[in-house]
Amino acid sequence: MKIRLDNVRLAFPNLWKATQVNGEGEPAFSASLLLPPNHKAIPVLEKAFEQIAQEKWGAKGAAILKTMKATDKLCLHDGDTKSNYEGFSGNKFVSARSKVRPTVINRDRTPLTQEDGKPYSGCYVTASIELWAQDNKFGKRINAQLRGVQFYADGDAFAGGSMPAEADEFDDMSTEEAELDPTA
Secondary structure, three states, rough: OEEEEEEEEEEEEEEEEEEEOOEEEEEEEEEEEEEOOOHHHHHHHHHHHHHHHHHHHHHHHHHHHHHHHHHHOEEEEEHHHHHOOOOOOOEEEEEEOOOOOOEEEEOOOOEEOOOOOOOOOOEEEEEEEEEEEEOOEEEEEEEEEEEEEEEEEOOOOOOOOOOOOOOHHHHOOOOOOOOOOOOO
């Protein structure tokens, strides 16, 4: 089930190169998407969880979903569980992964590259995810596949990430002769 998350804060973006988590498992692209507790997508996600559980497990769906909620086996998590990370406390977050590189675009829908410096950890994005039910030797879960990310707005960069310098942070030296001064 495809869901669009509008105006969410991006954390731990791994959008350019598939990597392993803690050196384990198959390499994947991933991101955490932070939502304030009153975000309009939360009830949409909760309703989608109910529908997916019912479709996957039938009459047992409601009970299985209740157990998954109690054991944190849904892609929507309580941010207080990661309160040691900037931006998580007091919020909810969706953890999303994909083996396929997600679409990454700017506000005008033009493609972005890693060299563009955005999106970055702490900025606001619109994200496209697809929810799916897992039922295998690793257990029952409802996961989110990260399908795409659209840069929405700048935000304060989280620790470890920042925006590249803007050109106006430097002097215009086009009319000056370069003089090397090693003591400057």
